[in-house]
Amino acid sequence: MQEISIDGERLNRELTELAGFTQVEPSPLGTAVTRVVFTADDLRARAWLMGLAEEAGFSVRVDAVGNTFIRWEGSEPELAAVATGSHVDAIPHAGMYDGTVGVMGGLEAMRALKAAGFVPRRSIELVLLTSEEPTRFGIGCLGSRLIAGTLAPEKADGLVDLLPGAEAGSTLATVREAAGFRGSLEGVRLAVGHYDGWVELHIEQGPLLEREGLPIGIVTDIAAPAGYRFVIEGVGGHAGALLMPDRKDALCAASEVILSVEKHVLAANRASGTSNTVGTVGTCEVHPGAVNSVPSRVTLQLDIRDTDPVRREGVMQAVRTDVAEIAAARGVTIAETMVNADAPATSSEKIVAAIEVACGGARLPFKKMVSRAYHDSSFMARICPIAMIFIPCRAGVSHRPDEYASPSAIMDGTRILASTLATLASD
Amino acid sequence: MQEISIDGERLNRELTELAGFTQVEPSPLGTAVTRVVFTADDLRARAWLMGLAEEAGFSVRVDAVGNTFIRWEGSEPELAAVATGSHVDAIPHAGMYDGTVGVMGGLEAMRALKAAGFVPRRSIELVLLTSEEPTRFGIGCLGSRLIAGTLAPEKADGLVDLLPGAEAGSTLATVREAAGFRGSLEGVRLAVGHYDGWVELHIEQGPLLEREGLPIGIVTDIAAPAGYRFVIEGVGGHAGALLMPDRKDALCAASEVILSVEKHVLAANRASGTSNTVGTVGTCEVHPGAVNSVPSRVTLQLDIRDTDPVRREGVMQAVRTDVAEIAAARGVTIAETMVNADAPATSSEKIVAAIEVACGGARLPFKKMVSRAYHDSSFMARICPIAMIFIPCRAGVSHRPDEYASPSAIMDGTRILASTLATLASD
Structure with a gap:
């Protein structure tokens, strides 16, 4: 294939567009985002993303809790796919990079690989995971917990809707149905080995990479x-x-x-x-x-x-x-x-090594590090090998309107994600 | 005149009817009431009360902040009137007696005096005072503060609406206008001497009367x-x-x-x-x-x-x-x-003496006491002599659904209020 070329201008334009799907008071600090799961803005963001995926020639599947699978079929589609992804929901008065960088960066990585003429052996999937944030149902990583089978479907459906002003008796079951996500949650769970590997791109949400002037962090462990x-x-x-x-x-x-x-x-x-x-x-x-x-x-x-x-x-x-x-x-x-x-998660040595190789190829220095923030990768680790790619964010700030990652940092992370996916999909 | 006869059955039926104007979840503890000023339930309660007043043959005036004056014209209407009253607004998850006993007891006292053939020399007014509770605008006794001139009209109109879900920019000015209370707040203030006296019937909201087995408390001071x-x-x-x-x-x-x-x-x-x-x-x-x-x-x-x-x-x-x-x-x-x-208020010796005489006549023992709770009487004291009549409430509980005053306690208090008003109106 040709060299992978990330369209940073498009990627950052799309991140800004995604930040517009929000219900929030303006903030003098930066781009404030409130996008609670299954609110009108969350649903608009999902529809918009599916449109981009279809435009790029990928197929889309949505499960009963709204987890959305954007698939690029490989040359051997019967093999377990490799997957990347993150979330687009945002707590009240948050910023525009948490989760979204992994989703939009994942889409851009797939588009860039395709444009470079890469033909994946294993299929590649981008997964938008539902309700990583606990704002609405009191428990984080709802979508990935259900995929991993660590949350019982009937318990999940009974989770009480904590949205201010929610009707009495409103639960995940009624809210997801009203949002158009129907059917039993039993079908959300994926078998161990369903994916051959999972890699998630994310802002660090801590100060270490910026402090040490490093563009890439490779996560070896996720705190419990x-x-x-x-x-x-x-x-x-x-x-x-x-x-x-x-x-x-x-x-x-x-x-x-x-x-x-x-x-x-x-x-x-x-x-x-x-x-x-x-x-x-x-x-x-x-x-x-x-x-x-x-x-x-x-x-x-x-x-x-x-x-x-x-x-x-x-x-x-x-x-x-x-x-x-x-x-x-x-x-x-x-x-x-x-x-x-929850239990801590440990990254796969094989995927960590693939990321290291990608950094070497792109001449980007990196450090191996622990994620102290909570991610869907913690739960994806129950069904397949995982790792995470971190990029620096300003002053380590997250969950605030002044959360910020530079366009070049996002491009660097997306380039490493694309190379890593290419390696894993060829394996 | 004939002996004053309080219709306790009607009074308690009306208190129960008033308690139905509420937006609240049911409580196993007792009759839960939430009636925040200028909400639909508050407006319904006001309309209902005005209907009762007109049915009883009294005239009604409403000022720009919603203070409602129910007047029984005396034989010498040019003299300063005597007044009684209290409030009907209730904090979230409160009970059905705080304030309402003074309003409905006041109406019943006036009706009983009229039925007994009493002809007042001074006019008698029952005043429903707006927003004694600070729930919505952050400051209690809104109506009586404006009557007393201790709150500047422009400051009052600028008070921010604290109701959950209130629109940005919502203030007393916009809320009262939307509720139909128009015109400048300047006109709410009443001159010193506008009333010849003020007496408020209220549940004690403390345990002392019940503990000592006394039906009546005469308030000599209101805490600051x-x-x-x-x-x-x-x-x-x-x-x-x-x-x-x-x-x-x-x-x-x-x-x-x-x-x-x-x-x-x-x-x-x-x-x-x-x-x-x-x-x-x-x-x-x-x-x-x-x-x-x-x-x-x-x-x-x-x-x-x-x-x-x-x-x-x-x-x-x-x-x-x-x-x-x-x-x-x-x-x-x-x-x-x-x-x-605010400053503490001290009761008028003359009105305290009139209440003492009323207790003597009704053979009801009493104690003189300090009110530690806050009342509109604190502000009415700025424009005229005041006193308060307390009745016992169960365990001193107030601002909770299990707030309770017995029908006979409410009748006793209303009887003393009626006698006191008769004395003051004849003076």
Whole structure:
């Protein structure tokens, strides 16, 4: 084949177009994007992407949860395909690169390989995975969990719709049906070995590549994330009339829980001499939520991640000890629910080696690194060998409107993805 | 005139009917009511009340902010009228007695006096005051503040609509216009001396009357409330990738602020040997509010009350010292806005004496007491002599679906209100 030529102008134009499918207030910081799964903007983005795929001559399949498979048939279509992909959903007030670089970069890589006259032996698929972000259903990587079989279909269909203003009784089952994704979720699962390999292009969402001036990171491990919900029930009442000795204020108790999480995460980092443990309480819902009413119930959501799941569990145990003390001291009840607690993923040596070769060919220096953020690749690892390609993003910022990756960084990543897919599809 | 006969069956039926104007999920605890000012349910409740007033032969006037004046003309209509009243708006998930007992009890008192053949010398007015609750516009007693002239009309019209889902730019000015309350707020203010006296019937919202087995409380002082808003700005980012040393988590800082308020309020009570100081953080809004995003901004609303405004300010000073330390230690900014800081109100000796005489006549024992909850009477005190009549409510519970006052307690309070109005209107 000819040399692979990435059309960076087209790729960046398409990323900007995709960023327009958003419901968000303008931000002075950068291009703000809110694109929650199965909202009108998410559906518009999906339709637009399928149009581009068909224009490029690829076939499209959509499963019952909206995972979208854009396929370039290989010369030996009976062989397991190689796949790339990511997500296009975005949390409220996020940026325009998280996930989208992997989807649009994947499409561009396939188009560039085709234009270069490459004929894949194995078919190549670009997969848009549904709801990598947990915003709407409380659990991330919905599409890839279902593909991997780590989330039971009936449990998935029962997940409650957390979108503000959602109708009572709205669940994944009703929302996906309304969005036009019908049929049993049983059919979403793919067998182990369905793909010969998976490689995902993504912005780093951390500061290391930029700090070290490197264009490419090769991910060797993905940290193990866990999500928990704490519901704190106290006693409400009138803010003027309910006197302090009679109070069981759920928000005061919640404040102590939030600070306990921070304390034990910091202690774990001190003990390990690293920054490998991170813990975040990202939401705090107060009931009834009126300025003159004592909070009777607070719901917190905790996200905790570590490269070492044993250390992560150690932090949780320390938090649980505090939680029991807080509940006893304040006369409130605190119920913990584990939303998810996943295993870390390790990259395939073969795919990592293929990426290294691609970097060598393109004369792009790289480093091997750990992903501390959560990706669909964590779940694709259950059914096939995986690896990830990281590109630098400004100051490591992500999930904010000022998230930014330069056009040249995106081109570099896409070039490495295309070469890697060519190697894997020829194998 | 004949003996005053309160129709308790009608009064309680009407209270139940009024409770039906609500947008709320059912509660196993009791009759849950949510009736935020200028929502469809609030407007329906107002129309229904005006219908009852006209049916009873009273005239109705409505001002530009929706304060509604139901007037029974006296034999000397040029004299300053005597007035009673309260509010019908209810915070989210509240009960059916707060405010409504004073409005429906006021109407019943007027009807009972009329039925008994009483002819008032001074006119008697029942006033439904707009937005006693701060739910929608962030400040309580909107209608009575405007009547008293303690809130500037242009400032009031600019108050931002805090209703979830409110359109950007929605303010009191646009909301009241859409609800049909037009014209300048300048006309809402009433002159000092406009009324000869004001007496408000209300549930205690505290446990003392029930605990002591007393049917009537006569309020001699209303504690001074203050409201503050704290906006904490930290730095957001991805919950996996933003490592702990780089964090400036707004919710962790907010948690420390919440606990600081509690600590200093408790210290004030220990120092005074009383429970006269209460402080509540009732709302905590997290931005962006996603489970996998580090909180970048948190807004807290604080309500603090005391019978002694100097002690209340002392607590705030101690909180401010902590707030400055929290901001410096965490590298966040914390901006404080005073929403309101009002003076305590003292009842008129003449009206207190009239209530005492009414209790004597009805052979109902009473106690004189301080109101720790906030009432429209605090602001009516700026333009005329005031007092309040309290009735017991179960366990002192208020602002919750299990708020409860017995039919006989409501009848007792209404009987005392009617006698008091008769005395004042004859003066």
